[in-house]
Amino acid sequence: MRAMLRAVGETSITAGLILMLFCAYLLWGTGAYTKSQQVRLQHELAARKEIRTAKPGEPVALLRIPRLGSDYEYAVVEGVDAEHLKKGPGHYPDSAMPGQIGNFAVAGHRTTYAAPFNELDELERDDEIILETREARYTYRVTSHDIVEPDEIDVFAPVPGKPDIRPIRAFITLSTCHPEYSAAQRLVVYGVLKDTEPRKE
Secondary structure, three states, X not given: OHHHHHHHHHHHHHXXXXXXXXXXXXXXXXXXHHHHHHHHHHHHHHHOOOOOOOOOOOEEEEXXXXXXXXXXXXXXXXXXXXXXXXXXXXXXXXXXXXXXXXXXXXXXXXXOOOOOOOOHHHOOOOOEEEEEOOOEEEEEEEEEEEEEOOOOHHHHOOOOOOOOOOOOOEEEEEEEEEOOOOOOEEEEEEEEEEEEEEOOO
């Protein structure tokens, strides 16, 4: 009986250690992959000479959010499939491009793969969301945030939350899982374009 209890105890400890190592990998190990991808993507974005449509997995724009720190910057990739989001925040292909009339919609991880949207809930009304492309620097102003169910895709409509209305302004929508460490709901931050600064040659 004592030997059996010892064996069960040792097995439980081993299983616990394996679980801890797996959790550590999810939280920190995946981040190393994303950071290496971000170095490549940001370099590619900076070196791009011509204006062209990004292919899936390629960088679309550089995202900066001053509220989240002076060093906060991520290359947004084209696409929101699992492989795309491992590289960084992903742009919904059917949504508008930066600065365009309509809704530039972006999804990002909150806990794994460098967790680019981990602190999205800290954004406040009038905070700036900046997108830099080959063409220009676009500054959006945060207008509101919301908690929605995963199937509430109207938040990504050209006019967020109003799929039947034709847009006349440029919007931005950032979304991530909610609550933290869960995918039960989605945290969504909305913004509108307030300034466009064309890039000088």
